[in-house]
Amino acid sequence: MITVSVHPTAEEACATAASEVIKGLRIRPELVLGLATGGTMRAFHAALARLHRSEGVSFARAMIFNLDDHVGVPADHPQSFRRFMRETLFDLVDVDPARCFMPDGMAQNLDAAAAAYDRQISAAGGIDLQILGIGRNAHIAYNEPGSAHDSRTQVVALAAQTIKLAARAFAPAAPPRRGLTMGIGTILEARRIILIAGGADKKQAVARALAPPPRTACPASALQRHKDVLFCLDSAASFGADRLGFGARMPM
Numbered sequence: 001m002i003t004v005s006v007h008p009t010a011e012e013a014c015a016t017a018a019s020e021v022i023k024g025l026r027i028r029p030e031l032v033l034g035l036a037t038g039g040t041m042r043a044f045h046a047a048l049a050r051l052h053r054s055e056g057v058s059f060a061r062a063m064i065f066n067l068d069d070h071v072g073v074p075a076d077h078p079q080s081f082r083r084f085m086r087e088t089l090f091d092l093v094d095v096d097p098a099r100c101f102m103p104d105g106m107a108q109n110l111d112a113a114a115a116a117y118d119r120q121i122s123a124a125g126g127i128d129l130q131i132l133g134i135g136r137n138a139h140i141a142y143n144e145p146g147s148a149h150d151s152r153t154q155v156v157a158l159a160a161q162t163i164k165l166a167a168r169a170f171a172p173a174a175p176p177r178r179g180l181t182m183g184i185g186t187i188l189e190a191r192r193i194i195l196i197a198g199g200a201d202k203k204q205a206v207a208r209a210l211a212p213p214p215r216t217a218c219p220a221s222a223l224q225r226h227k228d229v230l231f232c233l234d235s236a237a238s239f240g241a242d243r244l245g246f247g248a249r250m251p252m
């Protein structure tokens with residue numbers, strides 16, 4: 001079931017998602033948390049860091065599994081996802097770096113690295129709470145349109161639109177064309193999922209994700225198959241927000 005919560009601003013949508021993580025950590029300090037990268041996550045990570053300080057809740061015993069990595073982008077590259085996580089979150093909270101994982105897009109053998117990542121997640125007991133963003137084409141992690149809903153962590157070709165969006169950040173170098181991503185099947189095994197989206201450019205993707213039935217043309221529609229998903233949206237990303245009113249929760 002997908003529940004939708006609509007907030008006046010993206011910051012408030014992020015704060016709601018962050019408070020769910022903090023609640024999770026309070027109940028289970030060893031929480032296995034799945035995290036994402038991208039513009040949406042900046043405000044979410046800032047909210048998490050703020051709550052960590054104000055509520056005195058620790059990440060030290062939590063485990064973190066990131067969704068994806070670019071293939072061939074080294075950890076110290078300005079656009080690397082590892083660097084993004086360090087700068088937006090890990091340096092601001094008390095995570096144990098030995099308990100933070102990301103698929104290794106620099107691995108010699110990417111298929112072996114992908115399979116190893118799924119084994120690591122299983123060995124941790126599975127993901128308790130997975131945070132997702134959504135692409136304008138409704139991708140989740142780097143599972144682009146056409147991805148099977150039972151896919152495992154794997155190497156994928158990025159969609160033309162995804163490459164184009166990344167191009168400016170990587171210029172003058174060429175943007176990466178492949179990703180190493182948790183599969184949709186891997187994501188659906190998380191016990192709880194929170195998707196965060198803000199801005200009018202996400203509205204159509206959100207509407208498609210919520211429209212039944214689940215279909216491979218729309219990766220985020222796979223979330224309809226899960227029993228516990230929360231969409232934290234701002235009003236601009238929320239189709240029908242006017243009808244629902246701010247803060248409305250709409251069981252799907």
Ligand code: F6R
Binds near residue numbers: 139141
């Ligand atoms: C990245 C990821 C992607 C992003 C999506 C939205 O780890 O999982 O699916 O969540 O591309 O990115 P932004 O927030 O930059 O619009």
